[in-house]
Amino acid sequence: MSVGMAAPRAAYSCDPDRSRGRQFAEPPSSNRSAFRRDCDRVIHSNAFRRLKHKTQVFVFHEGDHYRTRLTHSLEVAQIARAIARQLGLDEDLTETLALAHDLGHPPFGHAGERALDACLRQHGGFDHNAQTLRVLTALEHRYPEFDGLNLTWETLEGVVKHNGPLTDQAGNPLPRYAEHGVPLGIAEFDKRFDLELWSFASLEAQVAAIADDIAYDGHDIDDGLRAGLFRVEDLRTVPLAAEIIDEIGRRYPNLAEGRRGAELVRELISRLIRAVTEETVRRLAEAAPRSAEEVRHSAAAMVAFPAGIAAAEAEIKTFLWARMYRAERVMAVMRDAEAIVVDLFQRYCDHPADLPPDWLPADGPVAECEADRFRRIRNFIAGMTDFYALNEHQRLFDSTPELR
Known part of the structure; x- marks a missing residue:
């Protein structure tokens, strides 16, 4: 299959007609799949609307063109759907997970999360993925028969396993949770509605997670340039960015700085999408999963950057950490x-x-x-x-x- 073309629905995708269902039984919709219904419920939620006034990197009053949690989530959804379409995955589930993944973020971005975590250190801490689960299962009050949005098992699984499995099959927390254990909100909910914390999430969830990384890389470069924290030429310290900057220079030798930055971001996102798609196609061909269940029970994630691009993507994050996130301003x-x-x-x-x-x-x-x-x-x-x-x-x- 050529990258860029839509693939037919794959056997390893999640099928809305075979969903594991909702926590509270509801009659099916007459005109929407179970996953489309989930997506609509997220979009119409109060928590989703509040994302427009929640910090990504720059607080809301610093400028109209900087990303917020809402615009970030929309960009993640656009990237995720592009990848899902090429892999033959369910685009509605992928979009749902992309739009919902940051609903639990507090005000002021990661600064707010750090502050709440410190305040709650003796009481289970604060984890934004666990808070997202609370929003989706308890804190939204829109329906007469249940709290939360009563989303499908596949959506809740994808939100909780945004970064992969949380435990081994015996229930022991994986290393990143070894010190404090699985976040309390997730552990408590899992007892009532088993999300199989030991397994990988669906390919749709894995796509939404890597789309989050791609969106961060692209729009944080864009916002950093707009804020004057660095210039396009400063990104030459990142080899992948330097390669793209050279190509832009050959094609458009007299391009204005603003357009150079926009073209850099556009080309970077395109390359990362292409790399993820090609690597995932390769891994799927090697593993040959015949169902979404076989994907969940695999030994490693199937949606990933190839090794060279993974290293390049890490260099971008290192640059942004030093020049943007840790900038004194x-x-x-x-x-x-x-x-x-x-x-x-x-x-x-x-x-x-x-x-x-x-x-x-x-x-x-x-x-x-x-x-x-x-x-x-x-x-x-x-x-x-x-x-x-x-x-x-x-x-x-x-x-x-x-x-x-």
Whole structure:
């Protein structure tokens, strides 16, 4: 099959007609597949709309053209569908997972996540994948018969296994979870609705995960250039980027800097998509899985970059870490953002009545045990947008950082 062409539905793709079902039984839709229905529910959720005011790297007021969690998720979905189409996978499930993967992120991006994790260190910590699962299974209140969105097993599995299996088959946490164990929200839900934490996720989920990496690489370069944190020429320290920059120079010798950057990002994304597709086709031909179940029970992920491109992609992330994520301009804002989250958490712990009325327990804050109070505060803060968190801080404190 030529890269770029749509493939027929493959035997190893997830079939919506053979889904393992939902936590709560519902009659099927008359005009949508189970996975299309999941995607629609994500798009119509409150949590999805809030992503438009949640930080990717730059907080919301720094400029209209920087990515937010919402635009990032849309770009991930576009890339993921492009790959899924070439592999013969279910595009609706792939899109659902791409759009849902960041729903659990708190305000202020990874700074907010670090702050919440520190606040909750003695109470299970904070993990945005576990929070995404809570959003999808408990925190959205849109339906009369259940909390959450009641999505299919395949969607919930893909969200939880965004980075691969969490345990071995005996239930022991894999090395990255060895210190703190499987995130509490995931472990608790798994007891009620077994997501087989020891197995790989579907190819659709693996595609959504690698599309997340591709989107990050492309749009963070774009945003870093726009912010003036580095120039196109600075990216020559990354061999893959240097190769693309040279090609652009040969084709368009007098191209303006802004267009050079845009062409670099476009070509980089295209190359990464092509590399993933070719490597995945090779791995699938070698493993010859005959079903989605055989994919789950494989010994390694089947969607991946080839070794040389994986190394090049890691070099891009190293460059961005040094020149963008750790840039003093960005770090100064993120330090203030972390302080805002910590202040809010401590304030609600010390004065639970300061929470909005709908976030107070029915019996009143005095009757609530400490663990339940911490969970309630975690869920409230994690759902905030940047803008809402700033407003809450201004309401409760005499001085609030400007995040500039």
